[in-house]
Amino acid sequence: MYKILVADDAEVLRMLVVDTLEDEEEYIIDEAADGKEAYEKAGAASYDLLIIDNMMPEYNGVEVVSMLRKDGRLENMKTLMITAKSRDKDEEEARKAGVTEFLSKPFSPALLITIVEELLDA
Amino acid sequence: MVKQYQQTFIANIKKQYTYLEQRQFADFDEMYRWLHTIKGTGATIGLEQAAEMAEEAMQSLVGTEKPGKEQRVYAEKIMNMLGKENEAEKLSITYDASEEESSFVLLGHVSLHVLYEVKEQLETLGHHVLLASDRRKLMEKIEEFHPEMVLISEDLAVRGSRTIIKRVKDAARDALLPVAVFCSGGIDRERADKLYEDGASFVIKPPYSTVEMVQVIHRHLEWQAPMKEALTVDELTGAYNRKMLEMEESRLWAEFKRSGKPFSIALTDLDHFKQINDSYGHEEGDQVLKWFVSHMFSRKRPSDHLIRLGGDEFLFIFQQTFSEETEKIMKRLQHSFADFVSERRLPYRLGFTAGTSTATANHASLQVLINEADAAMLKAKDAGRNTVVSYSGETTIDLPYINVFIIDDDEAMASFVADQFHQLNIARYRIRTTYFSSGEAFFEEENYERGQRYFVVLDVTMPGMDGFAVLEKLRGKYPSSNMIVLMLTGNRNEEDIVHALELGADDYLMKPFRKEELVARAKRLIQRVL
Numbered sequence: 001m002y003k004i005l006v007a008d009d010a011e012v013l014r015m016l017v018v019d020t021l022e023d024e025e026e027y028i029i030d031e032a033a034d035g036k037e038a039y040e041k042a043g044a045a046s047y048d049l050l051i052i053d054n055m056m057p058e059y060n061g062v063e064v065v066s067m068l069r070k071d072g073r074l075e076n077m078k079t080l081m082i083t084a085k086s087r088d089k090d091e092e093e094a095r096k097a098g099v100t101e102f103l104s105k106p107f108s109p110a111l112l113i114t115i116v117e118e119l120l121d122a
Numbered sequence: 123m124v125k126q127y128q129q130t131f132i133a134n135i136k137k138q139y140t141y142l143e144q145r146q147f148a149d150f151d152e153m154y155r156w157l158h159t160i161k162g163t164g165a166t167i168g169l170e171q172a173a174e175m176a177e178e179a180m181q182s183l184v185g186t187e188k189p190g191k192e193q194r195v196y197a198e199k200i201m202n203m204l205g206k207e208n209e210a211e212k213l214s215i216t217y218d219a220s221e222e223e224s225s226f227v228l229l230g231h232v233s234l235h236v237l238y239e240v241k242e243q244l245e246t247l248g249h250h251v252l253l254a255s256d257r258r259k260l261m262e263k264i265e266e267f268h269p270e271m272v273l274i275s276e277d278l279a280v281r282g283s284r285t286i287i288k289r290v291k292d293a294a295r296d297a298l299l300p301v302a303v304f305c306s307g308g309i310d311r312e313r314a315d316k317l318y319e320d321g322a323s324f325v326i327k328p329p330y331s332t333v334e335m336v337q338v339i340h341r342h343l344e345w346q347a348p349m350k351e352a353l354t355v356d357e358l359t360g361a362y363n364r365k366m367l368e369m370e371e372s373r374l375w376a377e378f379k380r381s382g383k384p385f386s387i388a389l390t391d392l393d394h395f396k397q398i399n400d401s402y403g404h405e406e407g408d409q410v411l412k413w414f415v416s417h418m419f420s421r422k423r424p425s426d427h428l429i430r431l432g433g434d435e436f437l438f439i440f441q442q443t444f445s446e447e448t449e450k451i452m453k454r455l456q457h458s459f460a461d462f463v464s465e466r467r468l469p470y471r472l473g474f475t476a477g478t479s480t481a482t483a484n485h486a487s488l489q490v491l492i493n494e495a496d497a498a499m500l501k502a503k504d505a506g507r508n509t510v511v512s513y514s515g516e517t518t519i520d521l522p523y524i525n526v527f528i529i530d531d532d533e534a535m536a537s538f539v540a541d542q543f544h545q546l547n548i549a550r551y552r553i554r555t556t557y558f559s560s561g562e563a564f565f566e567e568e569n570y571e572r573g574q575r576y577f578v579v580l581d582v583t584m585p586g587m588d589g590f591a592v593l594e595k596l597r598g599k600y601p602s603s604n605m606i607v608l609m610l611t612g613n614r615n616e617e618d619i620v621h622a623l624e625l626g627a628d629d630y631l632m633k634p635f636r637k638e639e640l641v642a643r644a645k646r647l648i649q650r651v652l
Binding site: 010011012015016018019108109110111113114115117118121 | 256257258260261262265281286289290292293532534535538634636637
């Protein structure tokens with residue numbers, strides 16, 4: 001079983017991600033509704049993967065990831081960032097901050113699971 | 123436009139290739155730069171396969187000091203591919219895309235040598251082949267291209283104790299999509315059985331030959347064609363039936379997205395068909411339908427589709443065709459059909475009226491396009507039949523509305539719900555959604571009009587007036603026969619649900635819910651007011 005934290009302020013999208021992953025029955029899912037909550041939860045418990053939307057109130061996704069990296073929390077945790085549109089330059093910065101992989105909206109459930117699996121298998 | 127870029131690009135790449143050849147591919151940097159250009163620009167201007175191969179070649183360069191034989195083979199393959207692109211362009215001026223063309227994704231960790239040979243041979247048999255190198259690319263390509271068949275290697279198909287075969291079919295939104303799995307190592311009975319149980323159409327076991335792989339795939343695609351046809355062809359006329367429309371819709375949109383060229387449709391109705399049927403009998407009526415279809419088949423381009431929607435109503439689909447062109451084609455068909463009819467010296471007048479419409483990025487579904495073409499056709503009939511009218515924004519569609527009111531303080535939820543309604547296809551109706559952030563906001567103005575149809579999606583938990591209060595007022599104020607109320611509840615409190623039903627709610631949905639649930643409920647409930 002893998003532990004995954006899903007952080008997205010958009011309730012509907014978070015619902016979609018959680019529903020999709022729960023169908024697979026091999027993941028334990030936690031949710032966070034903004035950047036601050038994501039940072040606190042990821043700091044308090046250990047997760048195998050953080051799925052995080054970049055555009056969020058309080059802290060945005062990149063900020064959360066780079067703070068977690070400073071705290072040394074990324075050593076055993078992969079990060080998948082959900083972006084509105086992938087722009088190379090932004091991606092480069094986010095990668096430097098510690099983001100492992102990207103997924104741009106809109107995406108299908110089949111693609112989401114595939115990427116999550118690849119990240120956790122590696 | 124893109125083709126022009128491609129030609130210029132290919133010419134430049136060729137020049138550089140000749141130069142590299144003269145230098146015997148000896149310089150690492152030169153080779154790398156060349157591949158880098160193909161990778162970067164190629165993918166942007168629609169030469170994806172070459173770009174991917176360049177990427178592979180670049181990876182093969184990593185760790186070597188000098189390009190070797192391997193890279194030279196890559197370079198040749200890339201040049202071959204680009205050469206074919208150029209020829210395809212020349213051909214397409216004279217021929218339209220073959221209707222029989224089928225495509226599938228080949229994917230593999232098998233030795234590249236085998237893969238490319240299989241791909242090449244399938245292409246000479248008229249199939250279009252795409253490659254994907256990992257699961258992510260595979261899923262992305264399936265979603266984009268809707269292949270007729272997928273072939274995957276066992277190491278990618280199997281993940282731990284499960285396989286991804288079902289997911290492949292989900293991504294293609296086609297439960298019948300044939301998926302073949304080939305195994306590169308030895309495989310025991312048990313593993314092969316598991317693949318079959320999970321939905322593999324067949325498992326190719328080693329030792330295999332290129333011939334075997336190519337023939338197995340080719341035959342499968344060949345067998346599929348008549349079966350698909352039997353399902354999708356109208357018996358009387360030989361035109362496609364509605365079933366084909368369902369099967370083709372996602373492919374049409376995907377092709378539009380990929381090529382950037384829209385498809386157009388034309389809705390036609392035979393003029394005075396009912397009188398012909400009444401005065402000369404059904405047999406004559408059937409004969410007229412057959413004439414119409416056989417004449418259109420002899421005149422249409424191979425890539426155009428003709429579908430009998432029912433009775434004397436037909437739908438044409440023109441792929442990669444703009445609006446003006448569509449109108450011209452239809453007028454031409456009208457003239458040639460008139461000639462055909464006059465040669466037969468029939469005792470009655472026979473012709474058809476057509477309305478056309480062209481896809482844009484703003485169209486939510488084929489049904490919306492058909493509604494537009496329908497409106498254009500009505501206009502054409504008013505103008506005196508045997509004419510063609512194209513839909514324009516000014517053409518009014520007189521289809522009745524289903525008014526959807528979404529009353530919810532959570533705007534994100536409301537827009538999610540509205541999206542699902544916009545994607546509903548209700549034949550002969552249009553959906554119009556209006557959002558209210560509270561019950562008070564809803565009752566501020568009079569939104570109700572007699573004779574209209576309403577569908578209210580109402581959240582239970584709201585500040586101020588809650589959902590129950592709103593529901594009570596709605597049911598007290600307006601007749602319930604043409605107003606559906608669907609409640610959204612946040613908790614699993616049975617009392618709430620009972621209370622809502624007592625107050626006259628038609629149904630409820632518990633949050634969080636899946637969009638499929640919402641769509642299924644909405645479709646079923648809407649029937650009540652139609």
